[in-house]
Amino acid sequence: MTGGMSGLGDMDELYEAIILDHYRSPRNTAPVEEADVDLEVNNPFCGDEFHIQLKVEDDAVSQVGITGRGCAISQASASLLAELVEGKSSAEVRAAVDAVRRLLKGEEITDEEADILGDIEALGGVRKFPVRIKCALLSWVGLDDALKEHLAK
Amino acid sequence: MSNLDSNSGAGSRAFDIDAIRADFPILQRKVNGQDLVYLDNAASSQKPSQVIQSLVDYYEQTNSNVHRGVHTLSIEATDAYELARTKVAKFINAPRSEEVIWTRNTSESLNLVAATWAEANVGEGDNIVITAMEHHSNIVPWQQLAFKKGAELRYLSHNDDGVIDLDGASSVIDSRTKLVAATHMSNVLGTINPIAKLAELAHAVGAVILVDAAQSVPHMPVDVQALDADFLCFSAHKMLGPTGIGVLWGRYDLLDAMPPYMFGGDMILEVTYEDANWNDLPYKFEAGTPNIADAIATGAAVDYLSELGMDKVWQHEQELTAYAMEQVLSLGNVRVLGPQDPALRGGVISFIHESIHPHDLGTALDQQGIAIRTGHHCAMPLVRSFDVVAAARASFYIYNTKSEVDALVNGISETEGYFSR
Ligand SMILES: Cc1ncc(COP(=O)(O)O)c(C=O)c1O
Secondary structure: OOOOOOOOOOHHEEEEEEHHHHHHHOOOOOOOHHHHHHHEEOOOOOOEEEEEEEEEEEOEEEEEEEEEEEOOHHHHHHHHHHHHHHEEHHHHHHHHHHHHHHHOOOOOHHHHHHHHHHHHHHHHHHHHOOOHHHHHHHHHHHHHHHHHHHOOO | OOOOOOOOOOOOOOOOOOHHHOOHHHHHHHEEEEEEEEEEEOOOOEEEEEEHHHHHHHHHHHHHOOOOOOHHHHHHHHHHHHHHHHHHHHOOOOOOOEEEEEEHHHHHHHHHHHHHHHHHHOOOOOOOOOOOOOOHHHHHHHHHHHHHHEEEHHHHHHEOOEEEOHHHHHHHOOOOOEEEEEEOOOOOOOOOOHHHHHHHHHHHOEEEEEEOOOOOOOOOOHHHHHHOOOOEEEEHOOOOOOOEEEEEEEHHHHHHHOOOOOOOOOEEEEEEEOEEEEEEHHHHHOOOOOHHHHHHHHHHHHHHHHHHHHHHHHHHHHHHHHHHHHHHHHHOOOEEEOOOOOHEEEOOOEEEEEEOOOHHHHHHHHOOEOOOOOEOOOOHHHHHHHHOEEEEEEEEOOOOHHHHHHHHHHHHHHHHHHOOO
């Protein structure tokens, strides 16, 4: 069955096909050996938790692994993140995190940023569901903190 | 638990669900284009027009400060405020209405006892016993007090069905126990705890028992004397009343011996430049201008429930809960936390769907006009003990119907359909 089921209202705006796809088949879930960045992020409010691992070589993310549990939005968001950061430089990752933050806050994003985000723009549907924004942000905020810490080393 | 001869039991009004629903204006509204199905009553109940009108009447006809004027409005406001206290006292069968202290909510009532009675009576090496199914409001004040005093915080355990282990309780509660603080009904599991038995164990070692009645007073007959309780706390907003007001009931002798909680106007008898002494109960614990309007409206809420009769309220919820358990479990992929026997629980059903996360379910049900609660329900350690981090919760009240339960179950099926497209 496709979207627009009777009585389920605006669900399709939140759960776009691409979101459901990442939720059902999350990308890059294999653990990373000897990760340079290894962190747990969680949202005690809803219990969602993710384990994010990165291997960073020559300032570029060469390998990423994310596992965890949470709602469809937080899981899809983590999977989209895992897909995006692979091969990116730390500056590019930071730019993407910034763009995601602004997308979810409902701020304008530039064409350039839209290019960086690609499929991730589908997360913008959460803006209509403000209580779910933190679900979408969880892994991004964690990644941001972890990278800052790694770069400071 | 049940107190059939208290004034709150029998009730004079027929339990006519259509007439009851007609009293609640909010039940007319649409949510996301659908009829509202409000199943988040354990968080806060809706209000009947009788309660809303009492607020309007107060502000339009009586508004004034209490206990401090000789003019007509002040006298009327004081009378109405004190009458509401008397109604609450009668509702819980308190021996004296001076034992009823107005607070902001259950949390403040608990904090008041922690900061006054427990501050004065719990010392190093003593222990405080609570259950492992408490709301954060009945955990954190005791944790903090235990840290401060060098006292021990102990937990009464429960089985997988969320039923307290009473045999174990008799070894947890010992000669160093000063306080047993237990929820009467769990806001997550629905479990109704054996308060009178815990009171017996507490009293046998000279300890005091405090009852968190936030989930019981709204839903079942509660008699502080039959429970043999020493303190009992609840919030008006969960029992048809307004937000911002709650109750601490305590035994007169205990309250009388306790130091004040806050200082200021109304709570003093006499002030000199050098010192002050305290007013009588209940005013010793009601510093400053109280929440007059909401206290009066709480009286209106108590009237509403008393007219229906708490026995009938409880019976209605028991029937609805038994039906809802059966229907929800018939989905086959849902686990219900807490007692599986509906007779052992109240109208709170926390459940976990095997594939849909509670937040996705909550959003999908909201799109269908159905309000449930999702998350840790302010009981993180408890929810985690079931090896989950969040649960969905449907909770009932007097205006809920079997067809609303059907809407919930149908809504869950629709959501399953949506996510398995
Ligand atoms: C069992 C229990 N205790 C305490 C509370 C706290 O009540 P309030 O938030 O009104 O202080 C609640 C309400 O959620 C509750 O369910």
